[in-house]
Amino acid sequence: KAGVTQTPRYLIKTRGQQVTLSCSPISGHRSVSWYQQTPGQGLQFLFEYFSETQRNKGNFPGRFSGRQFSNSRSEMNVSTLELGDSALYLCASSLALDTQETQYFGPGTRLLVL
């Protein structure tokens, strides 16, 4: 079974631009979570989607948004990029919601904001 895939793997943007990252979960997994990883803040939860609905949201500004499609694929969008948004963005999928199932992570998208 194929793992979690994320595209693109690397991205360079400039301040003020916007970016969209994509995540395809493991086949059959319906829950997708997003995390931001930085050296200073570590791994921080962004949001979680299940059945095309945002179920949980971390403490990030409204510039960070996401959505999930009927095939469980998810995208996250960051508008008006800031230098501090430079990070590794990790997507994780699990079977269902509220089951504390193991989350399986993708390889991440490394975003650099100049």
Place this chain on the structure above:
Amino acid sequence: AQTVTQSQPEMSVQEAETVTLSCTYDTSESDYYLFWYKQPPSRQMILVIRQEAYKQQNATENRFSVNFQKAAKSFSLKISDSQLGDAAMYFCAWTGRPTGNQFYFGTGTSLTVIP
């Protein structure tokens, strides 16, 4: 709020030796799960081991085992017969029913394996 603490930013171990990575957590929940993930230089997060809080028996996966002390809120990872491929950043994580599938991660321990 849930917190996960890893007090060892860096650890090293000789190849074939045993090393223990520490993790403590704080929660008022009774139903929760604990995980250790490994992140090698490729940055791919890989599940190492999982422990359900309601199980008293410590989880084991081949050379990896945990020492789960629920009353002390401690969840350490023991790696036996360390191999060069074990070199990575190790993250302890917590999740519980009230938080859906949200994972709370520690700050990580960087493990170096010395040949």
